[in-house]
Amino acid sequence: MSWQETTAPVGADGDEPASAQPHADLIKADILEVATAVFAEKGLNGARIDEIAELMRTSKRMIYYHFGSKDGLYRAVLAHCYGRIRTIESTLDLGARSPLDALAHLVRFTFDYQLANADFIRLVMVENIHRAEHIAQMPELHDLNLRVIESLRSLCARGAADGTMRPDMDPMDLHMSISALCFFNVSNQHTFSAIFDLDMVSAAATAARRASITDLILRSVQPR
């Protein structure tokens, strides 16, 4: 934990002010990209620092110079991925649509984003296998994810106000349902496909499931 006895920077844990060394930042970004793929593919234990280094121009030593340890690199990868989804999520302008429309939009966006970013999904799975012990030490992620809850809260309020939604919706519960349905579609596709001899990733299957989930969520929020 206290390996910071070297001269090295080993930052990248939080948001640093725009660094003065653009080259180093590029290399760090490259390492992060490759590491994301490898950690997502093999997990934390299965990933090899050697493999990550071999996949780029940088030597293994540089990974330790910039990230301090395998765990440090893994944490940086987590922070980067969580940060990216936040940035993108904030571009959704849910307030501009009617409550039900906005909700459908959010569900479809979540579905599409998670399907397109299987690496992120897999990293979250890996982190759950490790009982979230790394994320628990990254407090910068806390408020980051409260934003979506706030969005849902105001959405529910608007829906309750105009009568298009039930008045007793719990935004966190709703978020959980959306997340569960979209997440599972990616996270468990391999065992599902293997056991049911099914193709969950075909365009047709994907479109059908997307519609089904959207319908499921919309039904759940509407008054009877």
Next chain:
Amino acid sequence: MSWQETTAPVGADGDEPASAQPHADLIKADILEVATAVFAEKGLNGARIDEIAELMRTSKRMIYYHFGSKDGLYRAVLAHCYGRIRTIESTLDLGARSPLDALAHLVRFTFDYQLANADFIRLVMVENIHRAEHIAQMPELHDLNLRVIESLRSLCARGAADGTMRPDMDPMDLHMSISALCFFNVSNQHTFSAIFDLDMVSAAATAARRASITDLILRSVQPR
């Protein structure tokens, strides 16, 4: 794959006829129990053969004698866990209840079972990280899981017939929704708890989520 250079049994891939050595079977069962816990706790790469051996009276040599390799042991663990859920699931007598009642019963059972068997959930996560490459080589699991689909199909048919359910339900899609909602509750509890500073395992939270999921599913199958 051709590690069978020992003189020993190394079966356990399928269902052998009741072994003539009850002692050996007990040992295998013990190993399996411990290995399940360790693989679920640490994943395939994180699990250590040494640790598994240490947690029992049996030596490491016995693991190799009975299961051939770490992967062989892991496959046996998977087979054992999937087999157990099949056995239990078949005790549900869904046909004795009205369609909606049966469905609610199935959802609650699934929720409770997965919550109570986090080890199994974690193993499925681990297997998905490994892209289900081990399960894909275990054909005995194929038909095993088709049973629940058949149950759902007849349940949907009964519901459609008596008008309590929409006539266009896809049993596989329904199964996916139920699984997703119940699975996620266990699989992602650590990241969710860490990020939202939330207690997902308290009795209150669990009961609420259980009711919410049941309601969600029931609404989704009923005609408007």
Next chain:
Amino acid sequence: MSWQETTAPVGADGDEPASAQPHADLIKADILEVATAVFAEKGLNGARIDEIAELMRTSKRMIYYHFGSKDGLYRAVLAHCYGRIRTIESTLDLGARSPLDALAHLVRFTFDYQLANADFIRLVMVENIHRAEHIAQMPELHDLNLRVIESLRSLCARGAADGTMRPDMDPMDLHMSISALCFFNVSNQHTFSAIFDLDMVSAAATAARRASITDLILRSVQPR
């Protein structure tokens, strides 16, 4: 500190009952012997596990199997060396001689033993550079070294009683003086030789110094 997650024995920290595996004990003894020489020669940081392994038939891996870590091996070496001097020291029968005679005998023995066991002296130097942090965790050494103090105490009492020694001698202080004079002769021979262009290890120089130290100590305990 808690690396004991392997199957391995990793004992040798204390006095185990005579082990049932004579072969393994022989190998451990061999490792200990080689490691003693290397740690004494290069210090804890300068010693290389690779070098120790190469100096014998055993592989590097076996060192970890038997001793757990580099530090564990180092501690075992310390315990072994301290244990050996105890065993030998206890063979001195100081009670059978007159006080002054016994004291001279003890001084000459200490001088000879330390000169003949430069490895031990160097290990003590190494341990002092490390501020005795390893020895501090080896409580079994405590009472072990109190024996020589007890010997000196009774010797001083006898000498005070028969008038051959001053009545105000402090055994611990006396032990310190003897140790200092004998230890320094080995510990600092290299810098002394280099700076004064002197040969401290020739038979003549050694004999003279031995006599000088003995005289110094005897003078210090006698009444004026």
Next chain:
Amino acid sequence: MSWQETTAPVGADGDEPASAQPHADLIKADILEVATAVFAEKGLNGARIDEIAELMRTSKRMIYYHFGSKDGLYRAVLAHCYGRIRTIESTLDLGARSPLDALAHLVRFTFDYQLANADFIRLVMVENIHRAEHIAQMPELHDLNLRVIESLRSLCARGAADGTMRPDMDPMDLHMSISALCFFNVSNQHTFSAIFDLDMVSAAATAARRASITDLILRSVQPR
């Protein structure tokens, strides 16, 4: 030995004429001060160039610029420390006192100086672990330390002449005894304290030991 591939000074091996760059000298002095502490604390192998650089404003590059290598820095540290004790020792005006008084004064000074300069003592220990191979290559230290022998020789001569000291004293032998007793008090305090559960550095213990050593030496030089 032939690392002088830089374009830089890399002197510091001897006494250079007063440098024209006072700033550079200050930096060198700073480096030396920090390096002394680190080498004394961790030994040659345990010391890290990174750590030394971190403890100052100066970067690692400066260490190599001024001292060429880790070994070069270590040699400079040794030279600096030995040089300092020479300077101070020469301020003792032993000739102004009676022989026994002067000797007592020298003993007490040596005891106090070594106690107050544990860093120096530790460096000498480190150098002895390395068999004085670095000091052996620093000829400037040779005559430096002959001075104290000369002082002792004339002191002994004076004592022999006025009958207060034995006529057969060997100054080198006497120096060795004084050094041994004072050095050991610092060098072995950690193992001694650990093994005998003793506090060797308390003011009381220190004062007692100081008196005891002085008495020991004075007794040894006086005629019976």
Next chain:
DNA sequence: GATGAATGAGCTTTCATTCAT
């Protein structure tokens, strides 16, 4: 002079697996 980035060689340690008894 001064600094951050880079590096290669080598270090300690780990782990699935097999052997001897």
Next chain:
DNA sequence: TATGAATGAAAGCTCATTCAT
């Protein structure tokens, strides 16, 4: 059957040193 001992390959990590600016 059962166990302690053994192993090779490879993993994570470190460190003195140098380069580019």
